[in-house]
Amino acid sequence: MIIKIKNIKGVTLPHRKGTSEIPTETLPIPKLVEIPMQQHIGAPCKVLVGKGDYVYVGQVLGDTEKFVSAPIHSSISGTVVQIKDMILHSGVKCESIVIEPDGKQEVLPGITQPDISTKEKFLKAVRNSGLTGLGGAGFPAHVKLDTKERIPEALIVNAVECEPYITCDYRAIIEEGNEIVNGVKLILDKLSIPKAYIAVEDNKPAAFSLLKELAKDDCRIETVMLKTKYPQGAEKMLIYALTGKEVPMNGLPIDIGTVVMNVTSVLALYKYCKTGMPLVSKRITVEGNGVKNRGNYQVVIGTYIKDIFEYCNGDKEKTVKVLCGGPMMGTTAESYEMPVVKQSNAFLFMTPEDLDFMEESACIRCGRCVEACPMGLMPLTMNRYALAKMTEELEKYNIMNCIECGSCSYVCPAKRHLVQSFRVGKDLVRKAKVKNG
Amino acid sequence: MDKLIVSSSPHIKDKATTSRIMLDVIIALMPTAILSVYYFSYVSALIIVASVSSCVLFEYLFNLITKKKHSETDLSCVVTGLILAMNMPPLKSSIILSIIGAFIAIVVIKMLFGGIGQNIFNPAAAARIFLTTAFSSLMTVYVAPLTDGVTAATPLAIPKGELLPSYLDLFLGKTPGSLGETAAVTLIAGGIYLMIRKVITWEIPVIYIGTVALLSFAFGQDPLYSILAGGMMLGSIYMATDYTTSPVTRKGKIVYAAGLGLMTASIRKFGSNTEGVAFSLLFMNALVPLIDKFTVKKTFGRIKKK
CATH class of the missing domain: 3.40.50.11540 (NADH-ubiquinone oxidoreductase 51kDa subunit)
Incomplete structure (x- = not known):
């Protein structure tokens, strides 16, 4: 395969990468961790431990027979105190395992380099x-x-x-x-x-x-x-x-x-x-005007946002929005009780000055969204059809090809909630497909 | 429970707003407006004031009566008023006519079709056509600039054989015509400003003007004279680029601009009307939904049909 550099469509954004030169710090083990059983696309994991069980770092907590799935491991050593239902910040419902650490971080006995000879x-x-x-x-x-x-x-x-x-x-x-x-x-x-x-x-x-x-x-x-x-x-x-x-x-x-x-x-x-140590901790960026000690932190999976927030000197009065991920595609956390998962890469504690709150107004057909869309879609047309719930037209305009990058919403001078309407529109198309077999 | 905002991404937005875009168009038209006051004195100023204020007032009243959200602050009605004024001949009668034109543009053409972004026709172009049809004697009399009201024929209406204005006079706008369609120099300067500010792209004005130049050359006319005289600059830079009434894709814009050029050159050559920019705009406006439909962009990763 030969390299052939091409310019993509899209947008030029402010970088705001102020934490790039701060060395990663390791966050202390929190008082409690919560490990969700769905941290991937595919089948959720079945809980393999019981309440009261002692678990080691690296021990499998959940797994499934299904191919499209991935096992979930304990990030700490300690005792399982609760197995409960939860809703992830992505809106997915699943089971989760709450573990109280013993502070020893004892590694599962027998963990060794895997055999990767073939x-x-x-x-x-x-x-x-x-x-x-x-x-x-x-x-x-x-x-x-x-x-x-x-x-x-x-x-x-x-x-x-x-x-x-x-x-x-x-x-x-x-x-x-x-x-x-x-x-x-x-x-x-x-x-x-x-x-x-x-x-x-x-x-x-x-x-x-x-x-x-x-x-x-x-x-x-x-x-x-x-x-x-x-x-x-x-x-x-x-x-x-x-x-x-x-x-x-x-x-x-x-x-x-x-x-x-x-x-x-x-x-x-x-x-x-x-x-042989599986993925049990993540390096995450902590940023935004809501926290004082911005930087990158190595945290164990299952750490609550509130523990990171406290450790980084967060101000609850100032913080109005907590983003899991970046400002373009990140989801918002409903509360500080949300745990770190495998895909977590950043928590941004946003104050009003970090965000752009602007009221939606009528589309002026300026075409900026069309120019910005990296997927070659017609956001303004899709927006009209999504709001009118015209499923067939949405499919014709290839709404399923939208990657929800947010470039269109970013450039829109009328501040239209384009991506938001496309999520609804995609859902309509999916439901129509199920209905029609 | 912590009070956290839950919302859909993206969470940051570009600084561009509708009102900022409209303000840029107003800024771009300012030199032309000021020059028109210099050429045609206070009459010009009064026409601009009457046109702009009545456009704003009509939009305000329409929103008030129909209990709609007030949209005047997006400044698009100011732009319409300004462009409409630029389309009026520099006569005292135009002060009254511009108010009638404002009613047509804002109430009939824009608001009744659903307001900004919804109208099919360019409000100022439609108002000009309406006024030219209804008050043809008042709309086709032109005054020579810097003469204190001496009427004269526009450069496109001068009979064959008579002395034509020089390119320089055309370029500087020292020719009879409506307020803002005479001075190519300030209109082009404003157009460059709009391109730098990324409010408009080059496709529509350049292709429109280019097509007219090419066709008038083919028809045996002077191409440079054709594009400098009449409403070409005002129409191509400020009216044809109106977002609402032009296609959204690049390809669409090219088709639209070429169509405009073909219409204008043909009207000028074959029609009884010496102008043609406003008529071409209305005609092509009507085709925009069709052009949009046939110039949808190719989606990323679409497999070509064999």
Whole structure:
């Protein structure tokens, strides 16, 4: 596969990456953690422990027989105090396990380097690691990497990090660049992929030079600098920006010979293959005017937002919105009682000055949304049909191709809630499909 | 329970607003408006004031009577008023006529169709056509600039054989015509400002003007004279680029502008009307929904049908 740099459509955003040069700090183990049984796309995990059980760090708490799923591990050692139902910030309902730590962080006895001598064993290890796409979608990694008989022409490592505020991927590269490059080599070896491209945007030159330097002795790995543009970190956009190829509608990257992994997914996978310790903690960016001690923190999965907020000197009076993720695609937390999950990459404690509250007004047909849409859609037309609940027209205008990046809503001078209406519209199309078989 | 706002992404927005865009159009038209006052003295100022204030007033009253949310603050009615004034001949009668025009533009053409973003026809163009039809004697008399009211023929209506104004006079607007359609220099400067501010893109004005130049050359006319005389600059830069009444995609804009050029050049060559910009606008406005339908962008990743 040849590199053919293309400019994507989209928007130019303020960077606001003020935490990029602050070294990662480890958050102390909180008093209580809550681990949801659905932290991925696919089937939820069944609870495998009971109330009162003692659990170790790295012990499987939940799993399922289903292929599209990933096991969930305990991030701390301690006692299971409650198994309850909860609603995640994404709106998904699932069970969760509440654990009280004993503070010893005792590792599950017998955890050792997994056997990854063959491709099959490697893929099994990927599943056992509990790894899901850490870029945000949370798609189980073993499903993505199992490309069956088709060998990808290239592995694309996504170090784009195009959302404002977020710097955790950048910190991962700066602090654990060597492990990342070794992880890339490992994946290339195990899956016999001939080439890897690590994509970095030009607002992170230090990350680019470091990766380039670390990977210079392996001619299979090429570090590529891309012009900063949102949403270049979206899988389909990144592939296009690098190769000029479009992933077919309703298709997968492997259809055009590529596999995309987030840079921190590569890191997590490498660590598991070296130590056998699954994904139990995450590096997250804490930002926004609602907190004093902004920066990147290594936190155990299951840590409540409130513990991070307190540790970072948060001000509840000032904070009006808590974002899980970036300001363009992040979801809002209903309360501070929400736990960190595998896909968490940032918590932004926003005050009114961080946000843009503006009233919706009539569409003036300026066409800015059409120019901004990276997926080549007609947001203004889709908005009209979504509000009128005209399902057939929505499908005709390819609403299902919308990646909800928010570029259209961002540029809209009338401040129309475009993406919001598309979520409703997509739901209408899905329901109509179910109804019509 | 903590009071946290739960809302849909994105959570940040660009600074551009409807009113800021409209303000930019007003700023872009200011040099032309000021120049018209210089050329045609206080009459011009009175026409502008009458037109703008009645457009704002009609929109305010319409919203008041129909109990709609007040939309005057988006400044689009000010833009309509200003463009309408630029379309009026510099006569005292235009002060009254511009109020009638404002009623047509705002109430009939814009608000009755649902307000901003909903009207099919360009309000100022429709008002001009209405006034030219209903008050043709008052709308087709033009005054020479800097003469204190001497009537004269517009550059496009000068009979064959008589002396035509020079390119420089056309460029500086020292020719008879309506308030804002004579001076190419200030209209182009405003247009460049709008492009720098990313309010408009080059496609519509450049292709419209280019098509007219090309066709008038083909018809054996002087292309430079054709684009500098009459309402070409005002129409192509400020009226044809009206968001509501022009296509949304780039491809659509190109088709629309080429259509406008074809219409204008044909009306000027074959029609009895010497102008044609406003008529072309109305005609092409009616085709915008159709153009939009056939110029939908190609969706990312769509598999080409063989």
